[in-house]
Amino acid sequence: YGTLDGKVALVTGGSRGIGAATALRLAQEGADVAVTYVNGKEAAEDVVRAVQALGRRAVALRADAGDAAEAAGAVDRAVEALGGLYVLVNNAGVGVLGPLPDLAPADVDRVLAVNVRGVFLASRAAAGRMREGGRIITIGSCMAQRVPGPGGTLYAMSKAALVGLTKALARELGGRGITANIVHPGPIDTDMNPADGPYAAGQTTLTALGRFGTAQEVAATVAHLAGAAYVTGAEYTVDGGHAA
Numbered sequence: 001y002g003t004l005d006g007k008v009a010l011v012t013g014g015s016r017g018i019g020a021a022t023a024l025r026l027a028q029e030g031a032d033v034a035v036t037y038v039n040g041k042e043a044a045e046d047v048v049r050a051v052q053a054l055g056r057r058a059v060a061l062r063a064d065a066g067d068a069a070e071a072a073g074a075v076d077r078a079v080e081a082l083g084g085l086y087v088l089v090n091n092a093g094v095g096v097l098g099p100l101p102d103l104a105p106a107d108v109d110r111v112l113a114v115n116v117r118g119v120f121l122a123s124r125a126a127a128g129r130m131r132e133g134g135r136i137i138t139i140g141s142c143m144a145q146r147v148p149g150p151g152g153t154l155y156a157m158s159k160a161a162l163v164g165l166t167k168a169l170a171r172e173l174g175g176r177g178i179t180a181n182i183v184h185p186g187p188i189d190t191d192m193n194p195a196d197g198p199y200a201a202g203q204t205t206l207t208a209l210g211r212f213g214t215a216q217e218v219a220a221t222v223a224h225l226a227g228a229a230y231v232t233g234a235e236y237t238v239d240g241g242h243a244a
């Protein structure tokens with residue numbers, strides 16, 4: 001309904017899953033959209049075509065959030081391609097789960113590089129390019145709030161770090177009218193966490209609604225926050241009651 005008419009959004013990891021659904025939803029609200037990807041060139045180009053079919057401009061950028069230069073550079077490339085930046089959605093993330101002894105130092109480095117350092121650097125670059133009233137929306141996880149079983153040490157640590165970043169960004173950027181918020185999805189049916197996967201039944205049981213969520217249901221809350229001028233430093237759960 002046009003709340004983002006003519007504004008530019010960058011969605012990291014926008015070729016599939018929650019990121020792709022978010023790119024489309026923001027375009028439905030009137031935004032021009034840049035998406036990043038690493039491997040899914042074809043999928044990212046499909047998202048671009050779907051956004052263009054809605055009458056908005058779109059571009060797909062190959063940029064690894066785990067690479068410091070590429071994470072920050074994606075922001076500059078989006079601004080160059082689409083002429084500004086109003087919304088940054090920090091969505092790209094990797095889920096490396098497993099027993100504590102099995103998590104190698106290289107796993108720690110990779111997860112922190114993509115899930116934390118990439119978010120910090122993209123957010124900083126975005127803050128440098130945004131005018132008054134921008135939006136930084138980060139995808140966290142219900143595991144940042146409540147870890148219901150073993151195997152989540154590294155992933156939960158990475159997502160909990162984003163809560164601190166979000167609150168500190170809200171304080172740092174509030175004077176410019178830029179908001180920073182974090183959305184914590186529960187189990188969402190994507191390639192990362194399929195609703196018919198081996199760990200699905202246990203996750204379903206932990207929700208109050210008794211089902212997985214959809215990427216579109218997360219995207220709806222991201223779109224809400226993109227239009228919410230007086231919400232900042234907040235954690236929004238979209239988790240079917242996982243944290244209830």
Ligand code: NDP
Nearest residue numbers: 013015016017018038039040065092093188190191192193
């Ligand atoms: P998917 O694995 O389905 O999709 C991940 C997306 O991120 C793809 O577009 C992928 O692109 C991209 N991506 C992965 N690594 C990088 C990288 N290093 N740099 C840039 N892009 C990258 O994940 P979901 O949609 O399920 O998850 C999206 C976010 O939501 C993540 O942050 C995840 O942690 C979080 N989340 C998901 C939950 C779930 O149940 N699904 C629950 C809670 C949080 P490519 O095509 O190149 O692979």
